[in-house]
Amino acid sequence: MLGLHTSGGYPSSGYNNQPTAWNNGSYANYTSYQYPNYTSDTSSAYSSVSAPATYQQQYKQWPEYYSQTEVTCAPGTEHLSAASNSNHGSSLPTSLPPPPPLPPPSLTPTWRPETSSSELPSMQPGGAASGAHDNYWNQPAPSFQTHLAAPTQPIYQNSLDSKTSYENFQELKTAPQGLNSQYPVVHQVSQNYQSTLPTVPSFDARRVSKLQIPTNPRIASNAALGIAKTEKDSYAANSAPRPAYISVSVQKPNDKPTMLPKSLRGYVERAFGRYKDDDAKRAACEAYMKDIITEARADGTLYTRDWDSEPLFTVPDSLSISKAYNKSPVRRSKSRWEPLAEEKMLEKPVSASNEIGKYGSWDRKTFSGYSATKDNSLSSFRFSGPQQRTPSKSAQRPMKRQRIVNGTGLTNNDDDASSDSDKEQSLTAYYSGAMALANNPEEKKRRESRSKRFDRGQGHRPDINYFKPKNAGPANLYTRRASALMLSKSFDDSANQAVEDIDWDALTVKGTCQEIEKRFLRLTSAPDPSTVRPEDVLEKALLMVQNSQKNYLYKCDQLKSIRQDITVQRIRNQLTVKVYETHARLAMEVGDLAEYNQCQSQLQILYSEGIEGCLMEFAAYNLLCVILHSNNKKDLLTSMSRLTPEAKEDDAVKHALAVRAAVTSGNYVTFFRLYKSAPNLNTCLMDLYVEKMRYKAAVCMSKSYRPTVPISYIAQILGFSNAADENGETELSGLDECLEWLKAHGASLITDNTGEMQLDAKASSSTLYMPEPEDAVAHGDSSLAVNDFLARTT
């Protein structure tokens, strides 16, 4: 554990200003301290939420530890999320173990407590902390105290404001955490320690962010924006929070993405990508996104959902207007958030914040494990780790944008930061009126119904989610949540339905084309009914093809177009089977195995659906095909074990099984006998294997026969005289054919004293070879050679 802070780089990296050094020290103690106490700590941390007394006590006991939490608390207080996050940013990385020195198991427990404690600050403010805080603030950063009173308020607002963009975005990722735990922090702090807190951590943060610039060019451009400003006004004008904000927002993408599936990040990016130019919508989009993700996390589909195919929502235009209006009340919403915070405190045990906090930390743990190894120094660490792993474009963009909005728009951030309190006062006065209106139940109701109307009109849920938090205020939080849940549920349902229960019948094309002949053309778009033939026309077309005298190429083309029309219209009946059977047979006759296989696999599906056809015939073909051409033992076994007893009585199937036996045993005599007696088109499939079988037989004979074998015998057993039933001439031609074949395969022939041609077995045994098939073509499938095709089929 101590290996942690040696994590080096940090102290030596040069910014040993007070706060940092101090932080560093406390981290050291903190982490090392935590480890052994893992379990007790978590629980105590937890209890401290509800029982401030404990906290106090503990604080005294473990000053180091709590001073650390203090820090986290401090930033947390002024800039909302910036608070707890900058804190993660700084505390986590520092304490990140460069793992090597640690025994592996220690990692796990360490991080868990860590996370729970970093969560802690957000809960503490409840009242516990105030005493302790005094101590703290007096020690390390007395000089800063002076500025505090003024800045706090604006800063707070500022952060609230910016929340809509970058903060929300972050919430997207942490989901409920941002919602529940951070608000209370804000509220509490501003109530209690407004005067004290802000500067120190932010100062620290600024330094950090400054340091970051050189280390990571990608960020640099981004951060420069913030820093330039920082330097100019906030630094000088002591509006500290700026840099903290920057460092947070930069760090955010680092911190969170680890816990989100990549596809989700893509989804978020897509969602934001659409509103690049419209900040109002973007903000709405964020609010909405947050809910989606919260919801996904809640029902556990965060990692399982297919974000890539998740439909994007749309944010209606009208929103931007209402947003402008809504935005203002939020800005000064301190009074508004108060009740919420209290409510949250009470509700804490039930709320999801705990859970999420924990989860966040679980994940962070991972993250830290990863990145710590990468880099030791804090500054580079922040960026080098996750930053590079996740293209944080989407994460950064909102931040940037927000800045622009703030710079040009309603209230300037820097104005806030530099505590233009007069302006603030007047705004407050103005907005409090608006707030009162907003919180007025009637108004609330009206808006709700309006938003509902809207929702109905648009059929999208984002609007509600967006409106409610802004308009209806905290009191509505739970209703809002509930409705979001419900909506998202229905959303999910409809998405699911899209996959399974779409009414395909309603979408199926009904053809109107009356042409019998149609060329095949692969569809590249939805089929046009006017070019699709209805079933009765297709039947005629099939008949036409069957009776056609044209060659296979033409028939194949016609059959493919028929198959296409059938598929498009989802016709699955005897006609379908007939078409495929016809095509399969034609393909077999010309040896077009590719086309045959397509038909065969379709036929198997069709037969298994119970549609009648020549089941046995094709079962036999299937067997033959597996045996002779694919030689896949597993397939063969499955085909064989699937045969029903009736099937085994079928002649065609019997024949196929016999062929199989002959092939596996290499029994050429049986094979060629079966070849001659093949039913249906079994011969055609066997044809394709004949060459191989003959060659095997020749090799076998030349090895086992001595001294010679008469050619006439070879011709007879190797099936060369298959046309012999007519007359003697064909018999002779069979013999000649055999002679040719043997010569072509390198056999050595002699003539014996009776004048009969003999195979010289011994001589041939070393000279036999398998010649390259004559009709071989470059692409390896002779049946694709058009000329050959035409020659064979016409």
Next chain:
Amino acid sequence: MAYLSMGESHRRITDYLNRFADAINYQDGDSLARLFSVSSDSPSLLSLADALNVFQDANRLIKQSEKFSQFGEVVAPFFRSLQCYRLGNLVDAYGAFEKASNAFIQEFRNWESGWALEALYVIAYEIRVLAERADRELASNGKSPEKLKGAGSFLMKVFGVLAGKGPKRVGALYVTCQLFKIYFKLGTVNLCRSVIRSIETARIFDFEEFPIRDKVTYMYYTGRLEVLNENFPAADQKLSYALTHCCLSKEANIRMILKYLIPVKLSIGILPKKQLLENYDLVEYNNIVEALKRGDLRLLRSALQENEDQYVVILFLRSGVYLVLEKLELQVYQRLLKKIYIIQKQKDPSKAHQVKLEVIVKALKWLEIEMDLDEVECIVAILIYKNLMKGYFAHKSKVVVLSKQDPFPKLNGKPVAS
């Protein structure tokens, strides 16, 4: 279900959560494993399932304390799974269990040591078993069973988590074996190849370092794959490894190994003792062994002939040894010819090495197998070609002329030449 009070249910659930949290905190893999084993029907899990069905809002219990809520992503779906399992809804039970497992894997990935491997084993096992049962349920409802396939891809993911370097690698073989079981069940054995490659090519980890249990299972399945490929020496080596390392008390496992090892041994010319077949209830091989001993082609054919009452053949087909057994026919011919040769030798040693084709045909006829001269000639040619018989065939005189030295060479552990 006996009446269960809310309080009692609450107690059981928190008890489980506490045990879960403790198991993780103390890195107690065994306890954690027990907490996951849904299908073990352990009394504690069953009573938890009952409690969950009474106390519907278990998620609130989980979320309410930080101690538990950190496991929420694992425990909440697990509870749902257990509930569904108890109610007999296996499809949903599987779905929720996969969700819980997924969350668990995410965590497991981050733990540097392999302390939770036991739990992971249980998860891998449960995933497969639940998927199988869910598929049965789906099939009986007329839906397409697809869960086991899903379990396969999930386990592939788990395998990815384990397969790298480090202490977790010892778990990779267990997951591999579960994958094998799935692939063999689904009939997609070709998918085994990629897993095997990553197990066998990895140099960072010696195969012998895996747990023996997994090694035996792994060798059994890879041996079966070799049987399918008809690569008998490799199959023999793998199955023999499995047999020699298999725990002797696990008779069912030994029987399963022998079921494949015996045909493999037969095909390389090694016959089992009758006692072995009886001890392990493998009597379906009796006739085949007998046929090989006697050269009784008829017996072999009838043993492999599918009759109505011969479910054995269907078993052979299913297990995939049918094709292996069928190839024994040549060895039976060899034995028959050798018998003829020995009889001839007893009658007239000088002419013993010339066997007339007619004699063989006659002998086959006695076995009630009708074959004409051409067919027998072909068989003889093949026997000589495959080196089961030394000599040559004289076509003109229709006589097999046998070598005077060792005319019928024994296979002695070598496969028949192809």
